[in-house]
Amino acid sequence: MLKGRKIVLGVTGGIAAYKAAELVRELVRAGAEVFVVMTRNAQAFITPLTFQTLSGHSVTTELFSLTEESEIGHIALADRAELLAIAPATANIIGKIAAGIADDILTTIVMATKAPVLLAPAMNVHMWENPICQENIQKLRSRGFHFIDPEAGELACGYEGKGRLAEIPAIVEEIRSILSPKDLSGETLLVTAGPTEEPIDPVRFLSNRSSGKMGFAVARAARRRGAQVILVSGPSALPAPSGVKFIPVRTASEMREAVLGSLPGVSTLVMAAAVSDYRPKGTSPEKIKKSRAELSLPLELNPDILHEAGQRKEKRLLIGFAAETESLLANARKKLAEKNLDLIVANDVRLPGAGFQVDTNVAKLIDRSGKVEELPLMSKEDLADCVLDRVLLLRSA
Ligand code: CTP
Numbered sequence: 001m002l003k004g005r006k007i008v009l010g011v012t013g014g015i016a017a018y019k020a021a022e023l024v025r026e027l028v029r030a031g032a033e034v035f036v037v038m039t040r041n042a043q044a045f046i047t048p049l050t051f052q053t054l055s056g057h058s059v060t061t062e063l064f065s066l067t068e069e070s071e072i073g074h075i076a077l078a079d080r081a082e083l084l085a086i087a088p089a090t091a092n093i094i095g096k097i098a099a100g101i102a103d104d105i106l107t108t109i110v111m112a113t114k115a116p117v118l119l120a121p122a123m124n125v126h127m128w129e130n131p132i133c134q135e136n137i138q139k140l141r142s143r144g145f146h147f148i149d150p151e152a153g154e155l156a157c158g159y160e161g162k163g164r165l166a167e168i169p170a171i172v173e174e175i176r177s178i179l180s181p182k183d184l185s186g187e188t189l190l191v192t193a194g195p196t197e198e199p200i201d202p203v204r205f206l207s208n209r210s211s212g213k214m215g216f217a218v219a220r221a222a223r224r225r226g227a228q229v230i231l232v233s234g235p236s237a238l239p240a241p242s243g244v245k246f247i248p249v250r251t252a253s254e255m256r257e258a259v260l261g262s263l264p265g266v267s268t269l270v271m272a273a274a275v276s277d278y279r280p281k282g283t284s285p286e287k288i289k290k291s292r293a294e295l296s297l298p299l300e301l302n303p304d305i306l307h308e309a310g311q312r313k314e315k316r317l318l319i320g321f322a323a324e325t326e327s328l329l330a331n332a333r334k335k336l337a338e339k340n341l342d343l344i345v346a347n348d349v350r351l352p353g354a355g356f357q358v359d360t361n362v363a364k365l366i367d368r369s370g371k372v373e374e375l376p377l378m379s380k381e382d383l384a385d386c387v388l389d390r391v392l393l394l395r396s397a
């Protein structure tokens with residue numbers, strides 16, 4: 001999604017300037033072309049060489065530099081930007097932009113660009129709370145500037161409170177979101193993710209190796225593309241995505257309740273969760289002691305959530321996942337038919353780069369008509385967008 005996108009990153013003079021280096025890394029890793037512009041004060045905290053090395057492009061620091069202007073002028077940078085991000089954004093730069101001042105390279109580019117601008121403020125809590133700063137932010141928001149608010153916590157100045165630069169993954173997510181076409185607006189997507197945990201006794205449970213990465217990627221991508229998103233997730237180490245209604249659950253029964261309860265307002269259901277097919281028959285209220293040489297654990301079938309959703313399908317699009325270790329296409333086709341689905345994402349979990357825990361997947365998309373689209377190895381982020389592209393196609397069919 002960020003591949004080849006041109007992002008101008010303004011860095012201003014706050015202690016969080018060093019974190020902008022990580023932001024450049026993440027953006028470059030995602031395939032973006034990053035052009036860094038630094039204010040004079042920023043250079044007191046971190047050197048242009050750091051950004052030049054990480055971005056692979058020369059860094060712009062001066063408005064009236066003969067060499068910099070001949071290499072790439074400030075207007076060219078303003079025109080080139082598909083998005084201008086300023087991270088960290090000090091109270092000073094926010095005030096200058098709000099007042100229409102263009103007295104250095106960065107403020108001049110802000111004034112000249114037609115691209116969307118995202119500001120990630122970072123400052124002392126009292127500066128953040130200062131009504132003048134808040135008024136400036138309000139004014140800029142009303143003019144269409146995007147903001148990602150600072151977080152609360154321990155500040156470099158020794159204070160506690162709001163003022164820490166937002167986490168780098170959250171800034172990257174906001175950049176992706178701003179650059180995404182809002183082609184799913186009007187859709188309400190319910191996405192499930194992660195494993196379920198079926199308790200055996202108070203300290204043990206049955207589960208599987210699902211990390212939740214695939215479902216979380218679908219939820220984030222759908223939100224970026226303008227959909228209303230509900231994410232129902234089993235236990236996962238991943239942070240709840242912003243802008244999404246997050247419903248954490250533990251067991252398959254809890255997941256069933258959350259999914260079926262939300263279903264009436266949902267236009268598309270994406271079941272990426274690895275639901276435990278079985279659960280222990282009766283949970284022991286006490287920890288089971290090792291008193292016997294052998295122990296058999298009777299299991300009973302869990303409800304098949306997707307199958308139940310298929311029984312009450314109405315106009316809803318239903319998308320399932322099939323994690324297989326053999327007869328991939330045949331098994332996936334059988335699930336598609338039995339569960340009354342529109343699309344199934346089939347993956348052979350034994351292939352390198354596919355399945356649980358990893359950040360990539362190798363999938364085949366099979367639709368109701370039987371058509372199979374074989375996708376190459378790709379990130380779960382990219383696969384999420386491919387699946388959502390199919391939602392659009394199915395809607396228009
Ligand atoms: N699924 C579900 N409820 C279950 C089991 C699975 O909703 N109790 C959903 C999964 O989220 C997935 C799809 O059904 O989207 C296929 O899951 P999978 O476990 O691969 O299929 P099963 O029908 O359980 O078949 P099997 O385990 O025999 O392969």
